[in-house]
Amino acid sequence: MAENNSEEEEKYKAQTIEAVGKWKSKRGSLIMALHEIQGVFGYIPWASARTVADEMGVPLARIYEVLTFYNYFKIEKPGKNIISVCDGTACHLKGSQSVLKAYQDELGIGAGETTPDGLFHLQIVRCLGCCGLSPVSVVNGKTYSRVTPGDVKNIIAEWRAKETENNAESK
Amino acid sequence: MAEIELTPEQIAKLKAATKAQRENLEKLARETKENAEKYACTVFCCNSTSCRSAGGESVLDAFQSAVATNELQDKVRVVKTGCMGLCSAGPLVRVEIKGQKPVMYKKIDAMTARLIVVEHIEKALNEGEAFKLSPTLAEHTLSLDMTFFRKQEKVVLRDMGSYDPESIEQYVSHGGYGAFKKVLDTMTPEEVVAEILKSGLRGRGGAGFPTGKKWEFSLKEDVGEGGEKFFICNGDEGDPGAYMDSCTLEGDPHAVLEGMLIGAYATRSTTGWFYIRAEYPLAVKRIENAIRQAKKFGLLGKNILGSDFNFNVELRLGAGAFVCGEETALMASLEGKRGSPRPRPPYPVKSGLFGKSSCINNVETLANVPKIIEKGGDWFASMGTEKSKGTKVFALTGHIKNGGLVEVPMGTPIREIVEDIGGGTDSGKALKAVQTGGPSGGLIPKDMLDLKVCYDALREVGSIMGSGGMIVLDESDSIVDVATFYLGFTVDESCGKCAPCRIGGYQMLRLLKKVAARKGTKQDIEKIKQIAHTMQKASLCGLGQTAPNPILSSLKFFMNEYEERLLPATKTTSTTTKEQ
Numbered sequence: 064m065a066e067n068n069s070e071e072e073e074k075y076k077a078q079t080i081e082a083v084g085k086w087k088s089k090r091g092s093l094i095m096a097l098h099e100i101q102g103v104f105g106y107i108p109w110a111s112a113r114t115v116a117d118e119m120g121v122p123l124a125r126i127y128e129v130l131t132f133y134n135y136f137k138i139e140k141p142g143k144n145i146i147s148v149c150d151g152t153a154c155h156l157k158g159s160q161s162v163l164k165a166y167q168d169e170l171g172i173g174a175g176e177t178t179p180d181g182l183f184h185l186q187i188v189r190c191l192g193c194c195g196l197s198p199v200s201v202v203n204g205k206t207y208s209r210v211t212p213g214d215v216k217n218i219i220a221e222w223r224a225k226e227t228e229n230n231a232e233s234k
Numbered sequence: 235m236a237e238i239e240l241t242p243e244q245i246a247k248l249k250a251a252t253k254a255q256r257e258n259l260e261k262l263a264r265e266t267k268e269n270a271e272k273y274a275c276t277v278f279c280c281n282s283t284s285c286r287s288a289g290g291e292s293v294l295d296a297f298q299s300a301v302a303t304n305e306l307q308d309k310v311r312v313v314k315t316g317c318m319g320l321c322s323a324g325p326l327v328r329v330e331i332k333g334q335k336p337v338m339y340k341k342i343d344a345m346t347a348r349l350i351v352v353e354h355i356e357k358a359l360n361e362g363e364a365f366k367l368s369p370t371l372a373e374h375t376l377s378l379d380m381t382f383f384r385k386q387e388k389v390v391l392r393d394m395g396s397y398d399p400e401s402i403e404q405y406v407s408h409g410g411y412g413a414f415k416k417v418l419d420t421m422t423p424e425e426v427v428a429e430i431l432k433s434g435l436r437g438r439g440g441a442g443f444p445t446g447k448k449w450e451f452s453l454k455e456d457v458g459e460g461g462e463k464f465f466i467c468n469g470d471e472g473d474p475g476a477y478m479d480s481c482t483l484e485g486d487p488h489a490v491l492e493g494m495l496i497g498a499y500a501t502r503s504t505t506g507w508f509y510i511r512a513e514y515p516l517a518v519k520r521i522e523n524a525i526r527q528a529k530k531f532g533l534l535g536k537n538i539l540g541s542d543f544n545f546n547v548e549l550r551l552g553a554g555a556f557v558c559g560e561e562t563a564l565m566a567s568l569e570g571k572r573g574s575p576r577p578r579p580p581y582p583v584k585s586g587l588f589g590k591s592s593c594i595n596n597v598e599t600l601a602n603v604p605k606i607i608e609k610g611g612d613w614f615a616s617m618g619t620e621k622s623k624g625t626k627v628f629a630l631t632g633h634i635k636n637g638g639l640v641e642v643p644m645g646t647p648i649r650e651i652v653e654d655i656g657g658g659t660d661s662g663k664a665l666k667a668v669q670t671g672g673p674s675g676g677l678i679p680k681d682m683l684d685l686k687v688c689y690d691a692l693r694e695v696g697s698i699m700g701s702g703g704m705i706v707l708d709e710s711d712s713i714v715d716v717a718t719f720y721l722g723f724t725v726d727e728s729c730g731k732c733a734p735c736r737i738g739g740y741q742m743l744r745l746l747k748k749v750a751a752r753k754g755t756k757q758d759i760e761k762i763k764q765i766a767h768t769m770q771k772a773s774l775c776g777l778g779q780t781a782p783n784p785i786l787s788s789l790k791f792f793m794n795e796y797e798e799r800l801l802p803a804t805k806t807t808s809t810t811t812k813e814q
Contacts, residue, residue, distance in 0.1 A: 089548075090569075090588065091550075091568055091569040091570040091571075091588065092550075092570055093570030093571075094550070094551070094553055094567065094570050095550060095551065095570075097553075098512065098551055098553070121570075125571075128571075128572050129553075129570070129571065129572055132555065132572035132573065132729075133552075133553030133554050133555050133572075133573075134553070134554030134555065135512050135513070135552075135553040135554035136553060136554075150474070151474035151475045152473075152474050152475030152631070152632070152669075152672065152703070152705050152719070152720075153475045153631035153632055153637075153705060155474075155719050156632050156633065156705065156707065156711055156716075157632075157633075188513065189472075189474040189513075189554075189556075189723070190473075190474040190475055190476070190477065190513070191283070191287075191513065192283045192284065192477035192480040192481070192513075192514060193283055193284035193287045193288075193321065193477070194284075194321070194475055194476075194477060194629060194631035194637065195284055195320075195321030195322035195323075195324065195631065195637040195638050196284060196287060196288055196321070196322070196324070197631070199287070206286075206287035206288075208287060208288055
């Protein structure tokens with residue numbers, strides 16, 4: 064186990080140290096360092112958190128506390144394509160719950176989960192600041208406005224097609 | 235952190251350098267203005283998060299490339315701007331041709347953009363005043379005389395939509411940093427505080443504490459030679475359904491920074507901190523850019539603009555916690571810790587961030603400051619009501635026809651906002667209620683729409699001004715569901731530190747869900763009320779103290795909707811009681 068741990072740590076070490084480097088000397092910047100790491104890996108690998116503890120001199124328990132307190136940080140590797148369904152008040156009133164249900168049915172997973180093939184991650188977010196276009200979903204940064212449950216199938220199909228395209232290209 | 239002492243010669247040199255930077259900036263601004271005047275036509279494309287999400291980026295590209303392909307570069311300038319207000323009709327574009335009436339376009343896509351260049355701009359430039367829009371294009375226009383625009387009074391949103399938020403030169407060419415310069419050159423910190431006190435400006439984050447008083451307390455804190463004092467901008471707009479602050483940061487970042495500079499000068503603060511939600515990447519990017527540009531032109535750093543004032547700014551991101559909008563939780567988060575609030579006193583002005591004296595202001599509050607300095611406290615105080623001065627920006631959303639950002643003088647009746655400006659419901663169904671203050675606010679039923687928006691009137695009816703979310707509910711919306719939604723949100727976001735909020739919220743939500751599922755009784759409602767009052771009185775911070783507001787106000791005004799869902803047995807009892 065111990066060996067595995069250090070092997071794991073090595074995998075993320077160089078990139079983690081680089082990400083932390085920018086913030087290490089600034090006071091109170093643990094959250095910023097974690098943002099930086101999530102920006103690199105898409106989540107905060109536990110092995111990387113251990114390196115942060117060493118590098119910044121912060122107890123691992125405190126890092127865990129911060130990671131689990133804030134919604135923004137992910138401690139598990141998310142799926143490749145991230146679907147964010149807005150459930151802010153405006154979107155909620157305009158039917159975001161039924162849109163969310165459509166995603167859940169289409170993908171067979173719940174909110175906060177990743178499909179078994181690792182392709183999609185479904186998450187609920189609270190207000191993206193475009194309430195005039197509600198209900199809103201965002202896939203990998205692309206915004207879909209005034210989404211109906213009927214649109215969901217097409218949105219997923221669009222990203223599945225992109226996936227197949229990419230695979231074909233890489234082959 | 236010991237700093238190297240500078241010799242008087244070095245300081246003089248620094249001052250000369252920052253003074254040169256200042257002159258350089260003014261020269262650039264003059265050039266920008268002169269340059270802008272050369273163009274016969276300017277196309278303003280809204281580039282806020284909302285319009286970008288609706289396709290605004292491709293519209294901007296389309297205009298730029300169409301102007302180039304039609305060889306109009308010498309006559310037409312394309313400018314990306316901050317929010318133009320009517321977000322539900324985005325992407326918005328405004329075409330201004332010299333000597334002609336400006337035309338506002340709605341729901342533009344790339345194809346229509348190219349059509350506008352050929353069918354409107356090119357022709358209008360050739361034909362002059364005789365030009366008339368074709369019916370196809372006219373369909374895409376919004377009348378600038380419509381009540382949505384006409385009934386507003388813009389202070390904070392004044393310059394948004396008329397300059398590129400990523401260009402300090404354009405901001406300065408619109409008079410930007412003029413207020414800060416006035417303060418540096420002609421006013422003492424005490425005079426600035428007095429001006430803000432005179433304006434009657436109150437905190438726009440929701441609580442409504444007088445900004446001038448806050449600054450006065452901070453100014454009185456003597457941190458000694460070499461001591462640190464902080465000035466913090468709260469950009470953690472967590473109310474789901476409100477986005478005024480994100481739009482202000484995106485659309486007018488330099489104005490917020492200028493407000494901070496003025497506040498820092500007035501309170502003799504040494505370092506500024508922006509705390510912005512990570513969920514607002516564009517706002518973060520634009521503030522980052524504004525800070526970089528301000529540094530470049532000697533507006534930040536040592537001996538700013540040739541004066542003795544030193545000030546630097548740091549930017550930190552939130553990480554998705556509603557409670558961090560509360561000032562003590564925000565400071566804990568700035569320190570890199572979990573965002574737990576702590577009891578006050580000590581107030582932040584005595585012991586704040588890293589134990590140092592700190593003054594915290596909301597984004598919109600700071601955006602008001604340069605305008606107050608520019609036009610005077612009396613001017614600002616001439617708008618609004620006796621106790622709530624100036625204007626307020628609202629994010630008007632929900633079942634409303636004209637959804638977007640609106641700014642009105644304090645004291646404007648809610649009816650005017652939702653009916654005249656908002657155009658009524660979008661569904662054609664009757665309006666049921668208006669919600670203000672988000673998860674900390676309450677519901678205002680339709681028969682109370684003549685209520686005037688100001689801190690005190692809203693509090694009297696069990697709601698709050700909040701940061702400016704205004705959500706319109708129509709007949710199809712269930713009040714019980716809305717109340718459950720808000721409570722579900724605050725329960726999720728409770729930090730768990732104090733028992734009234736952690737346990738009270740959870741139990742109240744359990745009972746509320748039971749009622750919503752038509753399994754509740756009259757006793758459950760009584761218990762909800764009891765818990766609500768306990769939470770209001772005993773919670774540690776604003777989150778817990780205000781979390782019951784949506785429930786209590788809905789129980790007060792819409793008891794019938796709860797009663798409809800109570801178990802039949804209890805329903806009969808209540809009818810028999812009535813009959814007796």
